[in-house]
Amino acid sequence: MFGLNDNCSIDQDQEYLTLEDYQGRVSRWCAGCGDNGILGATQRLCRDEQLPREKTVFVSGIGCAARFPHYMNTYGFHGLHGRALPIAQGIKMRRPDLHVFVNMGDGDCCSIGTAHWIHALRANMDLVVMLHDNGIYGLTKNQASPTTPTGLKTNTTPRGTMLRALNPLTVTLGVTNASFVAQVGEWIPDLLFEVLKQAFHHKGLSFVRILQRCPHFTPELYNALLTNPDNIVLLTHEKGMQIGETTAKIYKRQEHHDPSDLNRARELAEMSDRVPMGILYRNEEIGRYNEISRSGILPTWERRAEVLESAFDRFGIQASAAE
Amino acid sequence: MKEQTVRVAANSKQIIQAEEHIIEIVSDSGEGAQTAGQMFGTISAKAGNSVWTVEIIPAEIEPPPRTAPGASGNRIRIGSFEITNAGDDAKLVVAFNEQALMGGMSAGKFESGCIVLLESMWGKHPNPAIAREYAATMEKLKQTDYRIYEVPMEAECLKVVQDARRGKNMFVVGMLCNIYSRDLAYAYKEIENKFKAKKPAMIKPNIDLLDAGYRWAEENLDFRFEIPPCPQQGAQLVANGNTSLALGVIASGMEVCAMYPITPATSASHYLSQALYEAGGVVHQAEDEIAACGFAIGASYAGKTAVTITSGPGMALKTELMALSVMAEIPLVLVNVQRGGPSTGLPTKVEQGDLLSAIFGSPGDNPKVVMAPATIEDCFYCMITARKIAETFRTLVVVLSDANLATGQAAFPRPVPQKEWDAPPIDQSPVPKGALPYDWDPKTGLSKRFIPGQPGGMHTLTGLAHTRASGVAYDPEANQEGCVNRSLKLAAFQKTLKAPKVFGDPAGDLLIVGWGSTKGAIEEAVTRARKGGLKVSALHLTYLQPMASGIKEIMQQFKQVMTVEINYSDDPAHELIDENNRRYANLAWLLRARYLIDIDCWSNVYGQPIKPGEIEQMIRDRLSARKTH
Ligand SMILES: Cc1ncc(C[n+]2csc(CCOP(=O)(O)OP(=O)(O)O)c2C)c(N)n1
Ligand SMILES: [Mg+2]
Numbered sequence: 001m002f003g004l005n006d007n008c009s010i011d012q013d014q015e016y017l018t019l020e021d022y023q024g025r026v027s028r029w030c031a032g033c034g035d036n037g038i039l040g041a042t043q044r045l046c047r048d049e050q051l052p053r054e055k056t057v058f059v060s061g062i063g064c065a066a067r068f069p070h071y072m073n074t075y076g077f078h079g080l081h082g083r084a085l086p087i088a089q090g091i092k093m094r095r096p097d098l099h100v101f102v103n104m105g106d107g108d109c110c111s112i113g114t115a116h117w118i119h120a121l122r123a124n125m126d127l128v129v130m131l132h133d134n135g136i137y138g139l140t141k142n143q144a145s146p147t148t149p150t151g152l153k154t155n156t157t158p159r160g161t162m163l164r165a166l167n168p169l170t171v172t173l174g175v176t177n178a179s180f181v182a183q184v185g186e187w188i189p190d191l192l193f194e195v196l197k198q199a200f201h202h203k204g205l206s207f208v209r210i211l212q213r214c215p216h217f218t219p220e221l222y223n224a225l226l227t228n229p230d231n232i233v234l235l236t237h238e239k240g241m242q243i244g245e246t247t248a249k250i251y252k253r254q255e256h257h258d259p260s261d262l263n264r265a266r267e268l269a270e271m272s273d274r275v276p277m278g279i280l281y282r283n284e285e286i287g288r289y290n291e292i293s294r295s296g297i298l299p300t301w302e303r304r305a306e307v308l309e310s311a312f313d314r315f316g317i318q319a320s321a322a323e
Numbered sequence: 324m325k326e327q328t329v330r331v332a333a334n335s336k337q338i339i340q341a342e343e344h345i346i347e348i349v350s351d352s353g354e355g356a357q358t359a360g361q362m363f364g365t366i367s368a369k370a371g372n373s374v375w376t377v378e379i380i381p382a383e384i385e386p387p388p389r390t391a392p393g394a395s396g397n398r399i400r401i402g403s404f405e406i407t408n409a410g411d412d413a414k415l416v417v418a419f420n421e422q423a424l425m426g427g428m429s430a431g432k433f434e435s436g437c438i439v440l441l442e443s444m445w446g447k448h449p450n451p452a453i454a455r456e457y458a459a460t461m462e463k464l465k466q467t468d469y470r471i472y473e474v475p476m477e478a479e480c481l482k483v484v485q486d487a488r489r490g491k492n493m494f495v496v497g498m499l500c501n502i503y504s505r506d507l508a509y510a511y512k513e514i515e516n517k518f519k520a521k522k523p524a525m526i527k528p529n530i531d532l533l534d535a536g537y538r539w540a541e542e543n544l545d546f547r548f549e550i551p552p553c554p555q556q557g558a559q560l561v562a563n564g565n566t567s568l569a570l571g572v573i574a575s576g577m578e579v580c581a582m583y584p585i586t587p588a589t590s591a592s593h594y595l596s597q598a599l600y601e602a603g604g605v606v607h608q609a610e611d612e613i614a615a616c617g618f619a620i621g622a623s624y625a626g627k628t629a630v631t632i633t634s635g636p637g638m639a640l641k642t643e644l645m646a647l648s649v650m651a652e653i654p655l656v657l658v659n660v661q662r663g664g665p666s667t668g669l670p671t672k673v674e675q676g677d678l679l680s681a682i683f684g685s686p687g688d689n690p691k692v693v694m695a696p697a698t699i700e701d702c703f704y705c706m707i708t709a710r711k712i713a714e715t716f717r718t719l720v721v722v723l724s725d726a727n728l729a730t731g732q733a734a735f736p737r738p739v740p741q742k743e744w745d746a747p748p749i750d751q752s753p754v755p756k757g758a759l760p761y762d763w764d765p766k767t768g769l770s771k772r773f774i775p776g777q778p779g780g781m782h783t784l785t786g787l788a789h790t791r792a793s794g795v796a797y798d799p800e801a802n803q804e805g806c807v808n809r810s811l812k813l814a815a816f817q818k819t820l821k822a823p824k825v826f827g828d829p830a831g832d833l834l835i836v837g838w839g840s841t842k843g844a845i846e847e848a849v850t851r852a853r854k855g856g857l858k859v860s861a862l863h864l865t866y867l868q869p870m871a872s873g874i875k876e877i878m879q880q881f882k883q884v885m886t887v888e889i890n891y892s893d894d895p896a897h898e899l900i901d902e903n904n905r906r907y908a909n910l911a912w913l914l915r916a917r918y919l920i921d922i923d924c925w926s927n928v929y930g931q932p933i934k935p936g937e938i939e940q941m942i943r944d945r946l947s948a949r950k951t952h
Contacts, residue, residue, distance in 0.1 A: 024783070025794060054778045059621075062786075069783040070795065075775040076783030077624060078795075079617070080647055086614040090621020090629070091775070093605065094578060098625065098775055116617075119610040299578050299603030305740040307602040311570055312737050315560045317369050 022046045022053065024073045032219075034186035034212035035064060035132060039071055041192040042101070042130075045200060046074070056099045059088040061113060063105035063139045065132035065212070082112030085120040085129070092125050093290050099200075102129045107137045110146045110166055121175040123289035124204045128196070131168060131207070134214040135221045142217045149221070168209050169269035173262070173281060180206035181265065181281040185225060185232075186213065190247055191277060198241060203284050211275075225275055229253075233268070235278030251277075329549070337546045343402030344503070344550055345410050345434075347427060348495060350419035351388045352381055352395040355492030360397020361732065362517075363499050366509045367399070368561055368734050371552025373406040374399065375843075376732040377932070380671045389445075389453070391426030401503070403551045407698065407843025409731065411936035413437060415502070417495050419476070420445055421460035428467075430931075435468055438546075440498065442491075443473035472544065474498070479539050483531045490532045497536020504549050507537060558737040564702040564728030564840075565591035567735075568658065569598065571706030572630055574738070576746030577656070578604035579629035581618040583611055586670040587726040588634045588660035612637035616644040616657070623653050624784065626749030626774040628710055630656040635677045636667060638721075639684070645719055646685035647786045649809065652761070652772065654713035654720075656706070661725040663930045672930025673727040675839050676890040678909035681721045682868050688806050690813040691719040693868040697842035700735035701865075702728055707744045714746070716816050717772055723867070725889075727840040727932045754780035759791045763804075768811030813869050820866055822873030827853055827860030830880035832946055835861045836922070837887050838910050841933055845887055848938035857946050867913065875918045883945070885923040886911045887938055892926045 022043040029035045046056065056074040060066035062081035069076025079087050088102045109117050109131050120127070136154065137143040143156040147168065151160040172181050180202040184195045192210065199206035211222050225231050229250050235257040236243050248254070253274070257264060259282040268276040297303060326341045346363070350356035357378055364376040379396040386393030400410040412434035418424035418441045427433060445457040464471050480487035480494050493514070500510050510533055518525040562570070569591045572580060580599060582592045596606045609615035612633055619629035633641065638659045648655040661677045663669025681693050692712055696705045702724060709720040754773055760782045762770045770791075773780030782793040788802040789795060796802060825834075826846050837845045842863045849861045862877060864870065878884045892908040893900045907915065911924035925941055927933075 053781050054776055057625075057775050058783070067795075070785075072783075073781055075773075075781050077621075078783050078785040078787070079620075080643055080786055083613065083617045083644065086609060086617030087621040087624070090579070090581065090607075090618035090623075091625040093607070093618070093622055093625075094627045095625045095775065115610050116614055119614065293605055293607075295600045295603060295605075297601065297603040301576070301742055301745040304573050304576065304602045304745070305742075307598055308570060308574055308738075308740050311598060312558075312560055315562050315566070316737055317365065317559050317561055317734060318557075 017047060017050055017053070019043050019047050022073050024069075024071045024076075027071045028067065029064060030215050032213070032215035033064070034134065034210075034214070035068065037186040037189060037192065038130065038132060038210055038212065039068065041189060041196055043072070044193055045196050046072075048197070049200065051099055055097060056101070057091055058101045058103060059084050059091065060103040061105065061108035063108050063137070064214075065103055065105040065134075065138075066108060068103040082108055083116065084108060085113060085116040088127055089120060089123060089125050092127060096126075096290065100127050102127055104129070104131055105138065106131065106133045106135060106145045106147045106168075110168055110171075118171075118175055121172060121205060121207065122177045124177045124179050124286050125288055125290045126203060127205050128199045129205060129207045130196075131209045132212045133168065133209055134212045134218050135165070136214055136217045138214050138217060152218075154217070167269065169280065170266065172207050172209075173266050173269050177286050178207065178281065179204035179283045179286045180279070182206070182279045183209045183211070183275070184277050185211040185222060187222075187226060188247070188277070190244055194241055194243075195279065198279060202282060204286055204288055231274055233271075233274045233276045235259075235268070235276055235280065240279040240282070332547070335545065338549060339546060340549045340551065342404065342550070343400065343406070343410070344415065344548060345413045346399045346401070346415045346417070346499065347379070347396060347413040347432065348399075348417045349379060349394045349396035349423040349427060350492070351393060351423065352384070352386055354395075354419050354488060356396035356419065356495075359492035359495045360399050362496050362510070362513050364397075364399045364401075364732060365513055365561060366496075366500065366505055367401045367503065367550075368559070369509050370505055371555065372401040372550055373404065373553040373555075374401050374561075374732075374734060375406045375409055376400070377409045377727075378730045380730065382671055389420050389422040389456075391422055391429065394423035394426045396423070401550050403553050405553065406733065408847060408935060409727075409932050411934045416440065417498070418442065419491060421457050425460060425463075433469065436470065438470045438472070439464070440472050440474050442476045444475065444477040446473075474539070479535055480532060483535050484528050490528065493529045493532035494536035494539075497533040497538075498540040500533070501537045501540035502544065502547060504547055507533070559734040560737045561732060561734045562699060563590070563730055563732040564696070564699045564724055565660065565730075566594050567699050567702040568696075568706060568724060569594040571703040573598060573602050573604075574703065574740060574744050575707040575710040576744065577630050577706075577710055578627050579607065579619065579622040580604070580632060581607040581609055581615040581622070581629060582632045583609055583615045583637060585612075585634045585637045587662050587729045588632050588637070588658065590729065591632050591658070591660065612640040613644065616641040620644060620648055620653055620655055623648075623655050624775075626776070628654045628656065628714055628746060630658060630706070632658040632660070634660050634662045635680070638677060638681065642685040645691070645721075646687060646689055648719040649685070649689050649691050650786050650805075651784045652717040652770070652809070653784070654717055656709045656713050656720050656722065658722045658724060660729045661723060663726075663928065669930045671726065673725055673840070673932050674889050674928055674930065675723070675725055675841070675909065676928070677723060678838070678867060678890070679912060681723060682913075688810070690810045691721060691868065692716070692813070692816060692866070693721045693723065694866050695723040695839040695864075696728060697839060697863055697865065698735070699728055699731060699733045703738060710746060712816065716769065716812050718812060718816075723839060725840050727889075731840075749776065750774055751776045753778040760784070760793045761789065761791045761805075761808075763791065763808035767815040768808035769815065770808075817869035817871070820869070820871035822871045822877065823862055823864055825860050825862055825877055828858065829860070829877070831858035831860050832882045833857075833859040833942065834878060834881035834884045835859065835887050835938075835942070836864065836878075836884060836910065836914065837861065838864045838867055841887060841889060844933050844935045845938055847935035848942060851935065851939045852942045855943070857942060859942050859946065864910070867910070870917065875920070878918060878920055878922075883923065884914075884920060885925055886914065887933065887941075888924065888926040889928070889933055890926050891928045892924050
């Protein structure tokens with residue numbers, strides 16, 4: 001069946017890219033680290049979409065999660081702690097031909113990079129943003145992050161954290177122009193893949209919070225969800241995600257949620273006894289900064305020279321007799 | 324400077340010729356003194372004078388009226404020779420109220436015998452407190468040797484228009500046109516240009532006000548000046564340093580400017596916000612300076628070398644990203660239009676205090692290029708050069724301008740756009756098999772970068788110590804190797820630099836070394852001192868890092884070498900200060916460290932451009948002190 005239909009086949013000179021083709025360096029994440037699952041799902045997405053590797057850029061900050069780009073065989077930008085989003089925006093701004101992904105830890109996104117998180121949502125540029133939320137600072141070895149649950153003892157909170165955890169979903173859903181908000185656990189590969197796929201196809205910034213286990217410091221963080229799937233509410237909808245039979249069998253608690261319903265999305269994000277998974281919100285009508293900021297004028301040298309000459313005319317003087 | 328009465332007109336007016344004049348116009352904010360100053364500057368330039376204008380800007384948008392710190396306005400220096408700086412004390416002041424006048428007076432900005440044209444309405448003000456203030460000021464003024472002329476500006480304007488507050492500035496331009504013997508046709512043209520597009524109905528009342536001012540001066544003043552034109556060649560452009568720099572950005576082929584508003588840098592981005600857009604580019608106002616710098620780095624990495632424009636506090640925020648650009652070898656142009664002070668400091672005032680932080684401000688070893696435009700014309704061309712250096716050497720280029728250039732306005736030869744200024748298209752050619760993203764040339768440290776979109780060039784750039792393949796380095800060798808190569812690049816660039824030219828004789832008693840916007844004032848001071856027989860020369864550095872070869876040899880030809888800068892240094896005369904603790908001015912530190920020469924410095928942080936007269940005096944004091952040894 002493959003290769004028989006001319007219309008479906010790929011160009012002769014363009015090889016079909018396999019999973020291996022998207023694999024970069026060998027991962028140095030710990031055994032059991034949830035980041036491995038996120039990497040696998042992302043490589044599968046790239047393969048299924050046959051993303052040209054040279055046209056794909058993974059941008060990250062600093063942290064365990066931020067090692068992500070090294071493990072992809074695409075272009076990557078492993079920048080500074082907290083600064084992935086401005087850099088990703090700068091990349092996308094004049095290069096609409098590039099597929100830009102962003103990988104951040106919870107410290108990266110929700111602490112040091114908070115301002116960028118809010119403003120990148122508002123700018124709504126075409127980016128796929130993954131928040132690897134392990135509720136801890138992994139790389140620097142076990143300090144509390146904004147998403148660490150109350151009472152957890154870490155190296156900087158030996159008596160347990162005092163503040164309630166920040167909820168990345170409610171924050172995101174509260175930001176003007178947020179256009180795609182989803183949540184998923186890294187231990188549910190099919191769901192993770194499906195969410196990432198939808199995020200990839202969304203026009204605008206897609207924000208995906210991925211609940212991620214750190215085998216060293218927060219291995220039990222999501223135990224309640226792992227041991228009892230009923231603590232998870234799967235969001236399904238014709239306009240949202242459709243769920244395979246097996247997944248549906250395990251996650252019986254489901255809600256028929258229209259992702260265009262922002263109020264309900266906010267309620268779901270706010271729930272304290274259950275955790276929503278799937279697409280909470282999607283809106284393709286929101287303008288994308290990289291597109292709406294364009295003048296439509298081609299930046300050619302001729303054009304620049306014209307702009308310069310007319311400015312020179314305006315500021316120009318020629319010492320002369322008065323007319 | 325010699326003034327000379329050349330004739331006496333029929334109405335017994337003295338007609339005085341002078342080589343140059345400095346005029347200050349001060350008012351409350353919003354009364355249009357700045358517009359008047361700019362307009363008179365342009366008129367004078369068109370009439371053939373060399374002109375330098377500087378804005379006098381209060382720190383607040385609406386400062387309290389009738390106060391010294393609230394004064395807003397313009398200083399205009401016009402001359403028959405090439406004017407390169409704001410000059411010394413003012414010879415003629417127009418004040419819209421006496422408090423604004425007192426501000427400049429207590430700052431010692433007016434010359435002995437200065438002509439003062441003061442709005443007289445306040446003396447009869449219905450509010451007795453104001454009338455008293457005015458009377459008190461008049462008393463003080465009587466003790467000076469200023470020539471005071473009380474001008475009923477408000478009353479005269481009300482004869483022509485209904486709201487005098489909005490039009491007084493045109494009346495003032497009219498007066499100045501008469502005082503400086505300007506042909507009114509230039510002024511009419513300026514008014515027409517200003518209003519014809521948006522408010523054509525305003526042309527007539529403004530011309531009426533202008534005429535009224537001209538007439539009043541003709542009938543009531545007993546003097547008039549003539550400043551003969553300065554020989555000029557060809558077409559000129561009148562712009563301030565920030566506009567010039569913005570035009571340079573467009574000329575350089577850069578398409579992305581990322582910024583966060585900060586005085587005195589913002590006006591460059593204001594200008595670009597429209598002009599760059601029209602050229603097909605974009606100005607991105609980010610959520611903070613960190614984001615602005617990150618955005619610019621992202622755009623540069625993706626193949627469009629970008630510029631980020633800021634001032635000192637903003638550069639402080641960018642330091643971590645500046646180091647990333649150095650470490651990952653992403654070309655980037657960063658402009659710092661310096662302002663005064665540590666911390667928030669003096670936002671609208673002049674200082675050159677960020678040289679050391681530009682060079683050393685980031686963590687770790689940070690070889691980067693640091694250059695400084697010295698003139699408003701330089702502001703234009705240095706952007707083209709900076710973009711080229713950044714790309715050729717895969718490096719960060721920091722351009723240090725300052726408030727003196729940013730708000731100073733002068734004419735320079737109109738540039739002729741050259742296609743070779745343009746940035747090359749983004750390289751999307753396939754990368755040869757086996758090529759590495761940091762394949763450092765052992766001789767120059769240079770390597771060719773891979774840009775997203777280039778097939779076969781896939782790699783992950785990182786700010787961590789990395790190998791030639793851009794992998795995170797785990798062996799101790801790699802960090803040393805990376806540092807060596809990034810530093811070698813700077814050395815390779817240094818080899819392309821030519822030694823700067825000495826202004827004056829190549830040997831003598833004193834060499835003054837400067838950088839940035841002080842060039843005009845230093846050279847004017849040196850010229851005057853040399854005319855007085857002193858053996859003094861000047862050297863001006865455009866490249867502060869790296870510095871060209873040959874500078875040491877130049878310095879060795881002089882008995883004394885010192886820098887003149889607008890940044891802080893300790894006064895060696897203070898009883899606590901000695902060679903163990905004396906802190907030098909920015910450039911003096913650098914020169915002492917590199918050349919092992921006992922280089923002195925003279926600097927201050929009053930937030931003002933240094934006057935040529937002050938430098939001249941300092942030179943005289945120093946050289947005469949030496950003689951008496
Ligand atoms: C400016 C700066 N501050 C602090 C650090 C140290 N640092 C590196 S990663 C990190 C936190 C990592 O936590 P997170 O973002 O949640 O990522 P994880 O390692 O958990 O994946 C910190 C504090 C740094 N690299 N840079
Ligand atoms: Mg974390």
